[in-house]
Amino acid sequence: MNRGMTGLLPRTPTLEDESYLAYFEGVRNFAISTLFPVAAKQIEAACANNTTAGPGTELPISTLRKTADALPMVGAWKRVMRSQQQSTWHKIRESLYANQAQYEQQLDDAERLRPNRLHFSADFQVPPYAALPIHLQPGGYVGDSLAGFVFHHGTKVFYQGANDQDELHRDVVRMTAEPEDGRVRQVLDLGCSIGQCTTALKQRWPDAEVTGLDVGLPMLRYAHKRATDLGVDVHFTQALAENTGLLDGKYDVILAYILFHEVPSRLFRPIVREVKRLLRPGGTFTIVDAPNSTQLPAPNRVWLDFDAQYNCEPYSPAFVASDFQALLADEGLRLTECGPTGGFLMRTTSVKPV
Amino acid sequence: MNDSIPAAREIDASEPAFLSHPTLDRLVTVVLELGAQLWIERDRRQILEAILAANGALPIDAIETYRHSPDAQAARESDKKAFVERLFDSLKTL
Numbered sequence: 001m002n003r004g005m006t007g008l009l010p011r012t013p014t015l016e017d018e019s020y021l022a023y024f025e026g027v028r029n030f031a032i033s034t035l036f037p038v039a040a041k042q043i044e045a046a047c048a049n050n051t052t053a054g055p056g057t058e059l060p061i062s063t064l065r066k067t068a069d070a071l072p073m074v075g076a077w078k079r080v081m082r083s084q085q086q087s088t089w090h091k092i093r094e095s096l097y098a099n100q101a102q103y104e105q106q107l108d109d110a111e112r113l114r115p116n117r118l119h120f121s122a123d124f125q126v127p128p129y130a131a132l133p134i135h136l137q138p139g140g141y142v143g144d145s146l147a148g149f150v151f152h153h154g155t156k157v158f159y160q161g162a163n164d165q166d167e168l169h170r171d172v173v174r175m176t177a178e179p180e181d182g183r184v185r186q187v188l189d190l191g192c193s194i195g196q197c198t199t200a201l202k203q204r205w206p207d208a209e210v211t212g213l214d215v216g217l218p219m220l221r222y223a224h225k226r227a228t229d230l231g232v233d234v235h236f237t238q239a240l241a242e243n244t245g246l247l248d249g250k251y252d253v254i255l256a257y258i259l260f261h262e263v264p265s266r267l268f269r270p271i272v273r274e275v276k277r278l279l280r281p282g283g284t285f286t287i288v289d290a291p292n293s294t295q296l297p298a299p300n301r302v303w304l305d306f307d308a309q310y311n312c313e314p315y316s317p318a319f320v321a322s323d324f325q326a327l328l329a330d331e332g333l334r335l336t337e338c339g340p341t342g343g344f345l346m347r348t349t350s351v352k353p354v
Numbered sequence: 355m356n357d358s359i360p361a362a363r364e365i366d367a368s369e370p371a372f373l374s375h376p377t378l379d380r381l382v383t384v385v386l387e388l389g390a391q392l393w394i395e396r397d398r399r400q401i402l403e404a405i406l407a408a409n410g411a412l413p414i415d416a417i418e419t420y421r422h423s424p425d426a427q428a429a430r431e432s433d434k435k436a437f438v439e440r441l442f443d444s445l446k447t448l
Contacts, residue, residue: 023393075372
């Protein structure tokens with residue numbers, strides 16, 4: 001039975017699965033909006049009472065971890081967050097794999113219907129760093145043929161429901177920097193995942209050729225199917241952000257939405273260098289990602305540490321602690337703006353000097 | 355690439371414990387799962403009753419006095435077994 005769509009998201013095969021996921025969406029919301037603020041106050045109070053680090057000195061992460069983990073509320077919050085994540089992925093995969101052939105067919109049909117829009121090589125080697133089960137998603141972005149379908153449903157829960165209409169992605173594209181001369185012929189969505197920004201970029205600049213690039217072929221296959229369903233003509237390419245294989249100076253606009261916190265810190269500079277190579281003079285680079293900060297409040301550090309340790313976000317702490325403004329400048333990109341998005345992310349825009 | 359069967363739920367002997375005893379962690383997972391099953395049933399029943407009421411097809415005592423056929427009863431038992439197994443899934447590897 002085809003149960004139709006919820007906005008731009010295909011409904012799950014059964015009402016039971018939809019109800020299950022909606023419930024865990026509510027559980028996640030409760031953990032974030034109700035449990036965590038209580039835990040945060042307790043963490044702050046416990047840190048204020050901890051004199052081992054001395055006044056004015058930030059607690060080392062090992063001490064902070066020990067201090068926070070002694071609080072039952074922190075344990076309860078972590079347990080609910082992790083179990084919610086595990087149960088969500090498990091149900092989505094159980095639900096979709098019961099109809100695996102149907103979903104595989106949809107991917108194949110899109111590639112027949114709109115050929116020459118999905119570019120990949122059978123020889124492509126996925127580096128080990130990209131093969132992790134990020135956010136505990138079994139198989140991650142590269143090791144599960146239905147990863148794109150799974151990710152789309154999983155991120156609806158992750159964003160507590162706000163993922164039916166590409167809401168967040170449309171916002172990100174609205175805040176993507178346009179070159180001063182207004183010329184936008186080539187756009188690159190670096191680390192495009194399932195292409196939600198890619199299609200929104202094409203809708204913002206309909207005359208441009210827009211390419212989504214990602215390491216995960218299952219994600220790109222779903223992105224291509226999705227764009228085909230939406231009737232949005234974009235390209236998808238499997239490649240590494242640090243070694244795209246694309247032409248020098250080709251791009252007017254490059255966007256990296258929540259890419260950097262999912263790659264090892266040793267790749268930050270090579271990726272920025274690659275972006276500079278790909279941009280034409282006057283071309284813009286927009287990063288939307290977690291805020292960079294070495295002065296995070298203790299509760300935020302506890303959450304970041306939990307994500308790194310128990311939600312398979314191992315690269316995130318190094319990204320948060322990094323100084324991307326300095327890195328961009330160091331690689332010859334001119335910073336134009338940096339500030340919060342209005343949500344929980346930060347936007348950093350830069351331009352390749354003319 | 356795993357393109358055949360879903361991976362098993364990633365709760366095994368190495369699952370971290372955040373609470374004062376690993377059993378409590380498993381029990382939280384049990385409660386969450388129980389909540390999910392309750393919500394699923396409530397969600398479906400409310401839809402069903404709304405449709406039936408809208409069509410004038412739900413006599414007032416019809417649900418309270420209903421009896422399953424033998425075949426339906428057997429299917430119900432099977433469903434119940436699966437329900438309990440799902441509910442207590444996280445305890446299996448304690």
